[in-house]
Amino acid sequence: MAKTRSMHIVVGSACLLLAQAFTPLLSAAAELIDLSGKAAAFVTLRSRDNFSSEYRYDVTVRNNSADLFIADSLIIVLDRITNIGGQDRENLTGESLLNRMEIIGQDGTTEDGRPFFRVPQGSGPDLTPNSESLPVTVRIRNRDYVAVFTPSFRVMGQKREAPKQKSPAAAAAAAAAPNKATTDKLIQLLIKKGLITPQEAQSLSQP
Incomplete structure (x- = not known):
C-alpha cells in the first residue's frame, strides 16, 4: 500500500514538472500575433525515408513587410496538411489529415492544438525587411503512407515597435x-x- 502511494506521488510530481516545463511555451505562443500577409514561410523538402514514411523539410521565414520582427519571438505553426487534391480532411471520416501525421521534434502546441517550431535567431536581433531567416528543420511521419501531401505553415511573432519621437x-x-x-x-x-x-x-x- 505504501509502495503504491509512493508511486502515485512520483507520477504526480513528474506530471507537475512536465506541465511547468510546457506552460511557458504555451503562454509565449499565446502572446504572439499572426504575421500572415507580412511574413511568409517557404517550405523545401530535403529528404524522404520510404521505409518509415518520414519526410524532412527546411522551412524559412521571409519578411515581406517594412516592419522589423523580433527574431527570437518568431515561430512557425503547422496549420494544416493537404493531399494531392488540395483537401485537408479524409473523405470518409472527415478527420483532419494533420491529426493522422506524427510531428517529430516540435517545440510546443498552440491553444488550438497545432504544433509549432521556433525559428532560429540569426546574427541580428531582428528579422529585417526583405530578409530571410535561418531554416527550421521539420520532420513529419506519415502514418497512413499517403503518396503525396503538402504541409502549410503560418508565421507568428512580435513586431519591433519604433522608438518614440521626441517632441x-x-x-x-x-x-x-x-x-x-x-x-x-x-x-x-x-x-x-x-x-x-x-x-x-x-x-x-x-x-
Whole structure:
C-alpha cells in the first residue's frame, strides 16, 4: 500500500514538472500575433525515408513587410496538411489529415492544438525587411503512407515597435542644455578674473 502511494506521488510530481516545463511555451505562443500577409514561410523538402514514411523539410521565414520582427519571438505553426487534391480532411471520416501525421521534434502546441517550431535567431536581433531567416528543420511521419501531401505553415511573432519621437520642446531643451552649461562656465571664469561682479553675472544668467 505504501509502495503504491509512493508511486502515485512520483507520477504526480513528474506530471507537475512536465506541465511547468510546457506552460511557458504555451503562454509565449499565446502572446504572439499572426504575421500572415507580412511574413511568409517557404517550405523545401530535403529528404524522404520510404521505409518509415518520414519526410524532412527546411522551412524559412521571409519578411515581406517594412516592419522589423523580433527574431527570437518568431515561430512557425503547422496549420494544416493537404493531399494531392488540395483537401485537408479524409473523405470518409472527415478527420483532419494533420491529426493522422506524427510531428517529430516540435517545440510546443498552440491553444488550438497545432504544433509549432521556433525559428532560429540569426546574427541580428531582428528579422529585417526583405530578409530571410535561418531554416527550421521539420520532420513529419506519415502514418497512413499517403503518396503525396503538402504541409502549410503560418508565421507568428512580435513586431519591433519604433522608438518614440521626441517632441519639439523636448528636443529644443536637450539642445539648449549643453549651451547653458558652457555659458555658466564662462560667467564663472569672468567672475574669478574680476571682470564682472556677481550681480552682473546673475543678470547674465537669466533667460
